[in-house]
Amino acid sequence: MVEATTTAANDGTCQDLPVLEAPHEVAPQDARALTKVFLRELAVREEGTEGHQYVRGTLIEMNMSLVRYAAGRFRARGDEMEDIVQVGTIGLIKAIDRFDLSREVEFATFAVPYIVGEIKRFFRDTTWAVHVPRRLQEARVELAKANEDLSARLGRPPRVGELAKAMDLSEEEVIEAQIAANGYHSTSLDAALGGADEDDDASLADFIGEEDPALALFEDFHTLAPLVEQLDERDRLLLHLRFVEELTQSEIGARLGVSQMHVSRLLARSLARLREGLLPDQPARP
Known part of the structure; x- marks a missing residue:
């Protein structure tokens, strides 16, 4: 919602721009038009001033719908969506800082590859607990999607044969992908198991055998x-x-x-x- 529009000021403030009460609530079609206005202002404002901070912050909030759209593509990975959105926001900020107004391209077209690239980099660098071949990393994503789709359709966990048919893979390849998926997350040996007894502070390491x-x-x-x-x-x-x-x-x-x-x-x-x-x-x- 636009609260007011005033004239420009000489002190670097944002008095010549629409003041938005809730930039994150701006509809996507309105955000596209307002983004062009704010990007032009960002280019002429001095970095570090109050006006520059306002324009940049408003651009980020207005375009969070792009981040949520890109993050939705990775929902099947099973990670916390909040974490994916935070990483995608870094890509959005990079896109805002690097956008060139002289290019004949929409900001959304420019920003989405930055957002997706940042999310993919996050998965590549941080989420796999052990190294597995890239083909198995990709197979894990397809496996998660197939599991979700078949579970919803069948009302039960799918069998290996059903997954193989849906993914157009052999059963051996599906099993290999399932095994590789175990390397996606790891648990600390010192992590508390959290038994029924509140005083029970046993950890996983307490239940792992040692060589006699x-x-x-x-x-x-x-x-x-x-x-x-x-x-x-x-x-x-x-x-x-x-x-x-x-x-x-x-x-x-x-x-x-x-x-x-x-x-x-x-x-x-x-x-x-x-x-x-x-x-x-x-x-x-x-």
Whole structure:
């Protein structure tokens, strides 16, 4: 709504332009005509003055319908529409600042590619949690649209075969797109799960298993078992006395009637054979 129209002032204010009570409520057909007037004024006003700020701000508010129109094209992506509109507004501002009145082109025609480009850049740079091929990024958008259309028509979630037919893809390609869509959003491991108990501050990380250090020991035992079986009976007895009964080399020597030095040599030889069988790529110890 136009509240008043006054004459120009010498102090850089906006007294020579229509004063709009609610620029964002101006009808699109009226906005096109008013945009031309305000763009001409913007070109002659000194940047930083009150008048320049008013004209620029009014242009932004009057043309928010262009942003909402462009943002609607990305509704199927599932992101918050408010976020998409905010990003699109950046494109609108760039279009206002870069528009050249000497060009024979409507402002809307000039601005929409800026708005759409800014939104696409936002999706490309920030929304994918992991990198996936571009063809799968595009397939995800088509998948979201097909899901929405078929769900509304069928009254239930569509099956893979129905999605494949609607998207003109194979079922394998649809499944691949569904898997790739999982890389679009990520959740912090520290994010609270929000259980029924208000005092429950459990996070996702609390429910993710960790590698059991005993697992490696279990695997080593199973790898060593056939190697130990290959040793002769005396060597297996020495290993049993040393590592199961935990006797010292002197105690083993006394029990078997040999010197401690001899026990040491026999154990070293057996351990070297086991080490070579367990770690064939490792250099032998001196």
